[in-house]
Amino acid sequence: MSRVSSHPNIGTGKSGRTIGVLGSGDFARSLAIRLVCSGFKVVVGSRNPKRKAGLFPSAAEVTFQAEAVKKTDVIFVAVFREHYSTLCDLADVLAGKILVDVSNNTEVNHHKESNAEYLASLFPACTVVKGFNVVSAWTLQSGARDGNKQVLICSNNQEAKRTVAEIAQVMGFTPVDMGCMSSACEIENIPLRLLPAWKIPILLALGLFLCFFTYNLIRQVIHPYIREQKNKLYKIPIEVVNTTLPCVAYVMLSLVYLPGVLAACSQLYYGTKYRRFPDWLDQWLQHRKQIGLLSFFCAALHAVYSLCLPMRRSHRYQLIETAVKQVMWKKMNIWVEEEVWRMEIYISVGIIALGLLSLLAITSLPSIANSLNWREFSFIQSTLGYIALVISTLHTLTYGWSRAFDENQYKFYLPPTYTLTLLVPCTVILAKVIFILPCIRQRLLRIRRGWEKGRYVKFVLPSATGEYSSGETSSNV
Ligand SMILES: Cc1cc2nc3c(=O)[nH]c(=O)nc-3n(C[C@H](O)[C@H](O)[C@H](O)COP(=O)(O)OP(=O)(O)OC[C@H]3O[C@@H](n4cnc5c(N)ncnc54)[C@H](O)[C@@H]3O)c2cc1C
Ligand SMILES: NC(=O)C1=CN([C@@H]2O[C@H](COP(=O)(O)OP(=O)(O)OC[C@H]3O[C@@H](n4cnc5c(N)ncnc54)[C@H](OP(=O)(O)O)[C@@H]3O)[C@@H](O)[C@H]2O)C=CC1
Ligand code: HEM
Ligand SMILES: [Cu+2]
Ligand SMILES: [Fe+3]
Structure with missing residues (x-):
């Protein structure tokens, strides 16, 4: 050789x-x-x-x-x-x-x-x-x-x-x-073994996908068929998928940060960090990386799907149809300032959110994670991750705008899909805002340094017999 x-x-x-x-x-x-x-x-x-x-x-x-x-x-x-x-x-x-x-x-x-x-x-x-x-x-x-x-x-x-x-x-x-x-x-x-750490996150993603897909199918395809006998099957491969994917990405992103919030709640409630979390929460905390990466995957697909929306033949036909109607009705100005701004903003904000998520995804590669110190890693993963969640929320809200209050948007009384996705992310963001309030923050920081509610850290001098007096006191310092 x-x-x-x-x-x-x-x-x-x-x-x-x-x-x-x-x-x-x-x-x-x-x-x-x-x-x-x-x-x-x-x-x-x-x-x-x-x-x-x-x-x-x-x-x-x-x-x-x-x-x-x-x-x-x-x-x-x-x-x-x-x-x-x-x-x-x-x-x-x-x-x-x-x-x-x-x-x-x-x-x-x-x-x-x-x-x-x-x-x-x-x-x-x-x-x-x-x-x-x-x-x-x-x-x-x-x-x-x-x-x-x-x-x-x-x-x-x-x-x-x-x-x-x-x-x-x-x-x-x-x-x-x-x-x-x-x-x-x-x-x-x-x-x-086949991707052991990925099993639960993948099942979660598939489950969410299936739920949102069915919901969107009813709203976008089955409703027009039943109400107006219109065949909208062509919407399935791109439009229905592109309403489903971002919802999965957004909800999964909030599920990455929800267990941290629950952990903090538990620590605040019991006033200690020495209490074991229930198994499901432990498992959840350990699967955050995989859930986050799947969220990023869905968001990236959503971005590409969104870019192809205007290049489809169906879109071109619709444009021409609108133009013809406009001519027939002799309507000249169809520019709606509010709609223009809404779209400019939600697309721009979406791009920023995806950019931040890419950063999180890159730093989760072992070779890059190893080159960061703990503070840098947690800044990117925790702080920038929360910022990505907030920006994704802005993206979703500006996309949805006043649609939640528009009666025509309700199909079979089902609200627009984006309204369903907002619940968990907004709860997580709200909880985080509360945890940042100085009084709560101080208490959390103290607990994480080992302080315990109802337990006083007493430094006890050795007694005459030469033994430490034990009892209710503990010293975790
Ligand atoms: C694209 C993408 C990639 C990601 N890649 C990674 C990655 O490579 N590695 C990674 O770890 N995460 C990754 N994540 C998940 C997430 O970003 C991190 O877990 C992030 O640090 C969570 O921040 P946090 O502020 O919610 O939680 P934390 O800063 O972890 O703190 C939340 C609370 O939970 C407590 N806590 C956290 N973990 C435990 C534990 N195991 N036991 C006891 N208490 C605990 C803390 O004390 C604190 O009270 C990724 C997410 C995304 C979207
Ligand atoms: N292929 C791979 O990538 C990996 C394989 N392994 C393990 O290595 C071992 C061999 O795998 P692999 O090389 O792929 O298998 P092969 O079937 O290619 O080779 C098996 C060899 O076993 C010898 N052998 C000895 N006694 C017998 C018998 N009674 N009947 C049949 N063959 C016999 C034969 O050599 P001769 O006729 O010269 O006696 C034969 O070439 C397995 O235990 C496998 O699990 C582990 C990791 C990876
Ligand atoms: C380059 C980045 C992005 C672009 C170009 C983009 C573009 C779009 C577009 C065009 C829509 C409207 C889809 C439609 O008309 O049906 C939309 C909706 C949406 N996007 Fe994004 N987006 C991006 C990133 C993200 C990210 C990172 C998230 C969250 C993780 C996200 C979550 C959503 C949600 C939840 C909706 C609403 C879906 C619905 O209910 O219809 N997007 N996005
Ligand atoms: Cu054995
Ligand atoms: Fe055998």
């Missing part, structure tokens, strides 16, 4: 080690290539070495399983769990060696015990280490530059774990110690 010579670990001493690989599949091949590139000697054990040798780099030795195992102390078992039992013939030659279990499952908790624990039970004379299953064959081959850099490792034997961690490090990965063998199950489930 051409990269061998440029590898920094060549000649460090560790690299002279011989590593065994059982199996000759995709994973075994990528692993062998990576090991060779990192300066290790590699022996591959296959049931059919003659046929498989051509698939491996020439620096790797491909031989029979038993031959390969004899030449090394560390063996990667790149074979599926189902075939572990076929390796039992090798038990004698494997005795005393380190077996690295790299296997994955196809389903979460498919088997009672983890694959690694199963392997350990088949080879009681070996030391089993779980690891490398979280990197794909592809990542191995392209090196640690692309894809996941972390390799999670666990074992009951510290020595063996350290050996495997060192190998991972020389290969360019970051080993992460996950403790003893009982973690294997958890490690094996990691590659099977």
